[in-house]
Amino acid sequence: MFTGLSAFPLTPVSAAGFDERGFIRLLARITAAGADSIGVLGSTGCYAYFTRKQRRHIAEVAKAHAGEIPIMVCVGAVSTDKVLRLAEDAQAAGAQALLLPPVSYQPLYEEEVFELFSTLSQHVSVPVCLYDNPRTTGFTFSDALYARIASLPFIRSVKMPGLSSSPAEVQARIRQLKALLPATMTLGISGDASAGVGLNAGCDVWYSVCGGLFPQAAKAITDAAQQNDTARVRQLSEQLNPLWALFSKHGGSIRVMAAAAGVLGLTAADCLPRPLRPLSARDTEEVATVIRHLGLQ
């Protein structure tokens, strides 16, 4: 399941809490587009803002509305005990894979992160994707730690942070990682702006925020990548540059995608959990203009 398009939807909220109907609308778009997997409760899926009970319920709703598409559920938490409980919940809800970021409060040592992955791998019966996102977790992986964790049972993919936009640099980096890691481990690009470059450099999967809301546009890119049509991958990705520019302007993708979901009428205009605040009316208008101009729907 760790190939092609893995679509990461928002988990919208309303004043009453988790917006189940809005979430189901997002899932329906992803299943209609035929994504290869769904990343439930990723960073943009706001896992860090929900309680354990909410996270279990959200995983169940995702499973019930994912059709034949496998779901991967994020089990990130500061404490190892909580990660294990979340992993039990996610598997009980029918998750076919788990996603683990080494979320930190006290800065972590490599050995502590290794032990976290090792402990999880001893308690699961589904594959696990290593989630590398220093910006949100506060932890930076070394290549040596990647390799140690990849040697553990059940570890089958890595969700990398965004890479450079230089194709030559990215190609060199992907070659290096493919040489380092076992062939059973797939490499996933995230940071949507570098997805095209990453796929053209040989990444096996796009862990895609864009695919969570605009799955058809994202699927066209991963389809082109699977046909080795590098020119088309580049062209389709560059067409979306105005969207990537908005991500960059607003400190990441989450507030932009939340605004876009509201613009499309799929969620409330304000669908982010506090303390996250929605974009201003003016910035939301800019988002609306960009998605209209790009023909995204």
Place this chain on the structure above:
Amino acid sequence: MFTGLSAFPLTPVSAAGFDERGFIRLLARITAAGADSIGVLGSTGCYAYFTRKQRRHIAEVAKAHAGEIPIMVCVGAVSTDKVLRLAEDAQAAGAQALLLPPVSYQPLYEEEVFELFSTLSQHVSVPVCLYDNPRTTGFTFSDALYARIASLPFIRSVKMPGLSSSPAEVQARIRQLKALLPATMTLGISGDASAGVGLNAGCDVWYSVCGGLFPQAAKAITDAAQQNDTARVRQLSEQLNPLWALFSKHGGSIRVMAAAAGVLGLTAADCLPRPLRPLSARDTEEVATVIRHLGLQ
């Protein structure tokens, strides 16, 4: 309550979970030394690693064993909803004050952090201390934001991160903050290595990790500060330089204080919640040597 020595004990764990007996032993030392307040479930108190239910129980235990000393309970969490629930729990447990760090997952904007403090201030009936610790929260305050938050009701103190070790720089900084903030707001130094310099520069309170385990040594320093005996403050603080050096060597105070608590027989040798790991046997031996050499007990 936001003056003098605020002692921040560890919240020890054992294989069975929260080590209530060990925690009570730590509290007994603090009450015997006569600290001015107790900071329950601070960073070194591992709040981020416990569930809501555990945090409520830990606050209740602290209250039951704090004697006449007021307790301040940390209510930090990624989601505003959870902060409010934790604040209700802490107040129900008898907390006389709350401590709020703007813990982030997605990086936060100033307006979002302001709204978090504003929301909490509308839901409490006890004073709140602003907890500024960029290393663990991922958020850096501006002075302008300090001032805005200080103007909210119930905000009465700021727990600053460690400052420079240059007395002149620290004096200039404290003068600047005293000019900026209302007189009702006390300034608290943390980062134990800069405590002496901070107190001599006019900080009103030491939010002290050292005071959580060695309250007599810490109280001697805040007592000297209250007598304006700057030479003695400096001397007593510099005597502890070998302890501050261990904090620096081990990426912060928490693993060192956990090792020291084990060395003193107050907790299990391994009393940290996973994924945090205890120091190695060799490093623990060095901690034992330092506390013996300093006459800490």
